[in-house]
Structures are given as C-alpha cells and as structure tokens.
Amino acid sequence: MSESEVKQYSFSEVKKHCDNKSAWIVVQNNIYDITSFLNEHPGGEEVLLEQSGKDASDPFEDVGHSSDARELMIRYKVGEIIESERKPVKQKNTDWSSGNDTVSSDNSFKSWIVPIVLGILATIIYRFYFL
C-alpha cells in the first residue's frame, strides 16, 4: 500500500521539467521539484538549472553537500524513478568518524619501507661499484 504513496516517474517525464517554470532533478533515484528553491540555493540558480530534467546524483555528491543540505532537499521530494530505470546508488563514505586511522598509519609506515630499502640498496651498489 505504501508503494502507491510515492509517485513514480520515468526519466522521460523528468526531462520535461528542465527550466525555471518547472525544474526537477534526480538525486539517487529520488525526484525533487526545486522550482521554488532555485533562487534560494546557496550554490546558485545556474548550476541547478543546468542539472534540471536529469540525474544530478554525481554533481550533487561531488560538491560534498552538508547533512543540512540533504535534510533540506527532503521537503522538495515529489517522487521516485520507476523501478526499471533506477540506477545503482553509489555509497559515499562521508562518515569521518568511522576512522581508518590505524589503517592509514599502517600505510604511512609501509610507505617509509620502500625509500629506506631503496636507500640501502643504492648505498650497497655505490660501495660495490665505486669504492
């Protein structure tokens, strides 16, 4: 039953809403009617109009929008892309607290080994051939 509450649209329907009279964008298979948000967008109206009528998931994620922005967009949601046209949602790991610190310090230790070994090798070769 809840399925019918969310309206489903195809990309060909979304494509019709591509100007400042009616602007829809798709982010992660959700459709947003951002017509009234165009001149409120902190990133400017231009970028939104450029993405209107199409899938803006990549540019949206590339900007690194804040969680505030993600909360804000919920109120503009008007539907979802029909099942057969949905694209796989890319999971961006924006959870900085999940901490890969130990891994990265491991990596930085490993990154020292190569120059050290190369240095030792170079010293041996130098001594062997030139002294």
Ligand code: HEM
């Ligand atoms: C409903 C959809 C969107 C909402 C609610 C939204 C909201 C916001 C908000 C609140 C900001 C201020 C910074 C932040 O809090 O992250 C922002 C900045 C920005 N947004 Fe969006 N945005 C949307 C879609 C897009 C799209 C599709 C693009 C396409 C490229 C875009 C490009 C930008 C840019 C370039 C900035 C400026 C970043 C900066 O100055 O550092 N936004 N947006």
